[in-house]
Amino acid sequence: MKEVRAIIERVTRLNEHYQRLHLTIEDFITEIKPGHSLLVRRLPERWDPYLREHWWPVGIQGGALVIERPGNIIYEPGEVVSLLGLVGQPFRWKRTLRHVLLLAYDCAPTPLIMSIPALLSNSVSVTLVLSGSAALYPTKHLPPEVEVFQADDQLAWPNRVMSVGWADQVFAVVNADDELKHFGMVWKIFSGLRSEIPKTYLYGVFQAIQPCGVGACQACLVAQKGSESSLICLDGPALDMTTLPLESS
Numbered sequence: 001m002k003e004v005r006a007i008i009e010r011v012t013r014l015n016e017h018y019q020r021l022h023l024t025i026e027d028f029i030t031e032i033k034p035g036h037s038l039l040v041r042r043l044p045e046r047w048d049p050y051l052r053e054h055w056w057p058v059g060i061q062g063g064a065l066v067i068e069r070p071g072n073i074i075y076e077p078g079e080v081v082s083l084l085g086l087v088g089q090p091f092r093w094k095r096t097l098r099h100v101l102l103l104a105y106d107c108a109p110t111p112l113i114m115s116i117p118a119l120l121s122n123s124v125s126v127t128l129v130l131s132g133s134a135a136l137y138p139t140k141h142l143p144p145e146v147e148v149f150q151a152d153d154q155l156a157w158p159n160r161v162m163s164v165g166w167a168d169q170v171f172a173v174v175n176a177d178d179e180l181k182h183f184g185m186v187w188k189i190f191s192g193l194r195s196e197i198p199k200t201y202l203y204g205v206f207q208a209i210q211p212c213g214v215g216a217c218q219a220c221l222v223a224q225k226g227s228e229s230s231l232i233c234l235d236g237p238a239l240d241m242t243t244l245p246l247e248s249s
């Protein structure tokens with residue numbers, strides 16, 4: 001974990017709800033992988049919010065690190081930010097992959113977006129399902145090979161049975177107001193669509209508040225089945241849902 005400074009070189013809008021920041025930065029660029037995130041403080045130091053914000057990279061473009069942020073926050077080109085990272089583990093893709101399902105339930109799909117070019121370049125097909133407020137996410141900028149579905153509040157979308165059956169792996173993000181409850185709903189739906197959910201098939205990507213990012217404060221602790229637990233900042237953000245106590249949700 002290290003702290004580096006970066007300059008916001010450019011701000012581009014995807015729509016009124018999402019914008020992208022292009023950061024000039026030398027560190028991290030070669031190491032950053034889908035699943036990694038950064039803890040960020042805008043400079044000069046502001047203490048609102050008190051904790052560092054959790055920023056998700058979505059790609060590298062022209063040597064700049066691209067971050068996706070909500071559209072209602074004002075960022076200025078030339079602004080300096082302090083980045084702490086890298087937080088978390090890269091997503092653990094299976095060795096043999098043909099199809100991956102990415103699912104955003106009532107939240108921005110941003111933590112999943114960096115995966116898309118990496119998967120497509122390895123000839124893995126990608127389906128992106130957007131439900132609830134995720135429907136506000138624009139998709140025109142995504143590669144045309146990505147199959148996009150809008151789902152209803154119960155995560156129903158056209159061809160759902162086929163998408164779930166074909167997927168070799170699924171990565172889901174959910175509204176952060178109660179991640180375990182929402183992952184429980186995802187688990188129930190997938191349990192109803194498949195005879196069994198094997199290990200390393202269905203992952204919940206956690207976006208818990210991470211005050212330290214290094215395993216020191218325990219604020220991001222998630223209970224696992226049995227007496228085990230995981231820290232999102234060290235073991236996550238993606239946790240295998242077969243290891244989570246979701247059945248009673």
Ligand code: FES
Pocket residue numbers: 209210211212213214215216217218219220221231232233234
């Ligand atoms: S954020 Fe402090 S232990 Fe994970």
